[in-house]
Amino acid sequence: METSNNKQWLTDLKVLYLAGYKKLRIYDVFSSPGWFTVIIVVSGSAAFTCGGSSIVLSTGDMCVVPQGSELTSLSGPLRICLLSCTVDFAVSSRAVRFGSPCIEALVSQAVVVLPLTPSEMRHMIQLIKLLKKKIFARDTLFQDEMVLLCLHLIFYEFCGLYYKNGQDTALLYSRNDKTASNFIMLVHQHCKVHHEIKFYADSLFVSQGHLRKTVRGVLGTSAKHFIEMAVIAEAYLLLADENLSIAQIAENLNFKDSSSFSHFFKRHTRLSPSQYRLNLKF
Missing domain, CATH: 2.60.120.280 (Regulatory protein AraC)
Structure with a gap:
């Protein structure tokens, strides 16, 4: 399953x-x-x-x-x-x-x-x-x-x-730590709508290059990949709701159409949204 x-x-x-x-x-x-x-x-x-x-x-x-x-x-x-x-x-x-x-x-x-x-x-x-x-x-x-x-x-x-x-518990945060922490919180708040690094860099008042370097250095993964994983997490939850069609989920996650959402989902999970949803039943 x-x-x-x-x-x-x-x-x-x-x-x-x-x-x-x-x-x-x-x-x-x-x-x-x-x-x-x-x-x-x-x-x-x-x-x-x-x-x-x-x-x-x-x-x-x-x-x-x-x-x-x-x-x-x-x-x-x-x-x-x-x-x-x-x-x-x-x-x-x-x-x-x-x-x-x-x-x-x-x-x-x-x-x-x-x-x-x-x-x-x-x-x-x-x-x-x-x-x-x-x-x-x-x-x-x-x-x-x-x-x-x-x-x-x-x-x-x-x-x-x-x-x-x-x-x-006294934690000493560097400026990069704080930037990465704020980035994580912003991604979880806005990833359904905003999939691009520019939005998060602008929100944090840093350049895209600085944000990419900071996230890579602190989290060990790219900022773009982190955003995509957050979108996938939201997709998992929406696909569990059988009342929502694939097209509605694509719209909810701000993809231009169901085809682009399906391509994105399969690239990260090796399953189409329909296959994933079908497997939930078994």
Whole structure:
């Protein structure tokens, strides 16, 4: 069964429970461009560098790891839970629409560390284990929906913990971080109507070239691609409404006709809108 992400999570979402040093080093997620990563240190500690700064995480710390971070030392007995997804997946699954904490954590080059109480840590670990279970479930009935629901619940919980620890969480944003964060929010507000980079650059009072360079540097993907993924996310929702025709959806998303919308959708999903909608029924 194909659903709202066309099984994108099979390649763009990783959920792991790692114990020991070798396994953590094998999974070199911290240096992977274009990935958004959250780790929970269950026991032991891990140190890494980011932008010249050294960060040490210990038992009970939940951390959003900036792209390009590098592991420097580990001590044990080390056990961590790790959830990582591509920026594309975070956009198309609408994960970054759960409020400013998700957006801020996605774009900030500062390290977001949330100290968890033992009960909070157990709760988050249970949710991550549930997500992993749904990913590897043999019974595929509603598997895609269950995976996304579990992922979204984790992000909602993250937002709640972020606000709870807000007074102790001091993030240092660069000008580029702020530009990228504002770009993300504008895209989610206006992507149904505005598909071109010029609109967002003008709204942010920067040149198109500057916006392209900033988004690429912060998010690891192009501004145009980010906008297109946001449009695809909106298309997924509209296609789930059987009362809307393909032509109406094309108009809703500001395509000149259903043919141009179908070409755009198939280029990104390998399915026509009609095929995608048909698969939702099975």
